[in-house]
Amino acid sequence: MASAGADELSTIARVHATYFCAARNLFSPPKSMTLSAQIKCLSTDALQVLFPDAALDSSQVTVNLTKPEFSGHYTVVLFPFVKALRMKPADLGKQLGDYLLAHSTLFSAFETVSGFLNLTIQDAYWPGFLLNNFNNTQYGEAPKQDYRVMLEYSSPNTNKPLHFGHLRNNFLGFAVSNILKAQGQQVVMANLVNDRGIHICKSMVAWQQYGQGATPESTGQKGDHLVGDYYVRFNDAYKAEVAALVAAGKDQALAEKEAPIMQAAQDLLRQWEAGNTEVRKLWEMMNGWVYQGFNKSYQRLGIHFDKYYYESDTYLLGKKIVESGLKNGVLFQKEDGSVWIDLTADGLDQKLLLRGDGTSVYMTQDIGTARLKYEDYKLNQSIYVIADEQNYHMQVLKLIMQKLNEPAAAGIYHLSYGMVELPTGRMKSREGTVVDADDMMDEMIRLAQEQTVAAGKTEGFSQTELDTLYETIGLGALKFYLLRVEPKKKMIFDPKESIDLHGYTATFIQYAHARICSILRRENLPLLPDRSHFQNFTHTQSLSKGEAALLILLEQYPAMMATAALEYNPSVLCNFAFTVAQSFNSFYDDHSITKAENEEKKLLRLMMIILTAQVLRHSMNLLGIRLPEKM
C-alpha cells in the first residue's frame, strides 16, 4: 500500500529527473513546461555553466513560490549550493540572478534575501499566456495516453442504505476517476456490489419473520432503507435472543452461536449457496429493492459507473482459482477441509481462503474479481477505493495474487482513506448510529435554501431555477466538505454542527464564479468568448500586484492537476480552487473590470476572469461540483 505509492512516486520522480537533464537545450526550455519547471530547468543549466566543476544536478534545485512579504514570484533556494561552492549566499544569488536575467527573457528582476534568490516574472510573459489559454476548455488537462486503469469505488453491501461514511468513498472514487481521465488515462469506473453473504441473509430472515410481506410499494419507503430496517431488526432480535440464552445460564460465546435467528441466517446462506429456488427468489427481490434505492441516491449524488461487478458472479471464479492454487501447492488444506495460504514468511499471518464447509469468504471473491477485472480490460492499474480499516486485507490480497502468479497482481493499488466518525466514535449501521446519506443530502439542500432566502438572493429566479440552485449549493457544499481533506486522514463530523456555507467551502468558489458570470453578462460576453474579441489587445502597461498574483496562480493549474493525479488526492484541487477564488475576490475588490482605467486593462482583466472562471469550473466539475452562473 504505502510501498506501492512510494514506488509510483519515485518512478515519476525519475521520469522528471531525466526530463530535466535531457532539457539541456540551454535557456529555452519547452514552452509547455510550467513556469516552476522552466525556472528549475533554467537554474540548473545556469549553475552547471557557472560552476562546471561542482557536478550539480536538478535534483538539488528547489523552486518555491516566493512568500508574499518579499518581492518576486518564484524563489530558488541557494543553501544546498553554498557549502559545495564555498560561496556566500548573497554572492551566489547575485551571480545566478545576473546570469538568469541576461540569458532568459522570463525575468524582470531578482533579489537575494539570506539564502533565497527571489525572481520576478516579467510582465511581458502574461499576454501570451492569456491569449493562448483564456478560453481553452482543456486548460489543465494532459494528452491522451494508452494507460488503462480501473477505479473500483462505492462497492456497497446490499443490506443497508448508504451512510455519510460511504459518501466519502463515492465522492473520492468519482473525483479521482475524473482527475485521472483529465490526465489522459483511460479510466473504467467500476462498482463491485457485495450482493451475497451473511449480511443480506440477516435482512432476509428478519423480513421473513417480521415483514408481513412489506414492500417499497406497500410502505412507500425507499427500497434500500426498507431492507436496512430489517437488518437493524435482525440485530435487535439477535441481541434479545442472546440475552435470553445467557439469562438461562448459557455461556456468552455459545449463546451468540446458538441464537435461533442467527442459525436461521446461516441456514439461509447455505441454502443460497446450494441454489435453493425460494431463497434465490427472495434474495433477488430484496436486492432489487436495494438497487432501486441506490440508483436514486447515485443519480442525486451525480455519480455513475461504467461497469458493475457482482460478488455473486465472481465468487465461484475465486473458488476455482483457489482450488488450482491448492493443486499447485501454493495453498494448503487443514484437516477440517479449510483452505489457507501461509504468509508468515512475509511477516503476515496465515489467511483463510475457503471455509471447512467449502463456502467462500470475502478474500475468495476478491481474488476472482481481480482476475476478471484484469481480463475484461487488460488493465495497467486497478485502484480500489476502500477505507483504511481494510489496509491489511488489501495488502494480503495483493500478496496472494502475486503468489498465485496472477498477472493482475502488479496493478493492484489500494487507495486507502480514513473513515468518517461521529464525535462519539464510529458509525455502526447495526446499532443505528449512522448519519444517513439521503437525509444528509436533504439537510444540505434545506440549509442552502434557508441561507439563500435569508440573504435575500431569490430575486429573478423561477421556482425551478431556485430548486436547482439549492441543490447545486447544498450538494456542492457536501462534496467539498468530504473532499477537502487529504484522503488518508480520518475525519470527524458532528451532526450538531451543520456544514458551513462560508469560508473554505464550495459556496465560496461558486460565489466567485457567479460574480464573474455577472460581469460577463454585463459585457454581453459568453462564458468562453472567441479569441477575436481580444484581437486588439496589446500589452504596454505594467501589472498591478493583484493582477500578477492571480495570474501566477492560474498558471499553476496544470501542475496542480498533475499533483492531484499523482497523489490520487482531490483535496489538492479543493485547496487550489479556493485559493484562486480568494485571490479573485481580493482582485475584484480593488480592480474595476467593466470600468477599468483604459481599454488595455479592461481586455486584460476580462481575459483573466474568463480564465479564472474556466479554471474554477474545470476543477470543481472534476469533483462533481457544479458552479452556478447566478446565485
Place this chain on the structure above:
RNA sequence: GGCCUCGUAGUUCAAUGGAUAGAAUAGAAGUUUCCUAAACUUUAGAUACAGGUUCGAUCCCUGUCGAGGCUACCA
C-alpha cells in the same frame, strides 16, 4: 502482545527538509452613493513531550505519552 496510521491556533484543515508555521471558522475592530457584502481589510491565537541527524526539522530517526485501525471459518 504484534503490525499500521495519526497527534499543528478554542475548532476544522494546510505546509516536495527551507524565509517570521499558512487558511477557514469562532473572537475583536473596520469597509457598501462603485462590476453580487454568500465578499473584502485589519487584529489576536498552534507544531503532545524528550533526544538525535542536518547549514536548516511540523516533516527524517529513536524513545515517552495520547487517539484510532487491523490482528475472524465477518464483510
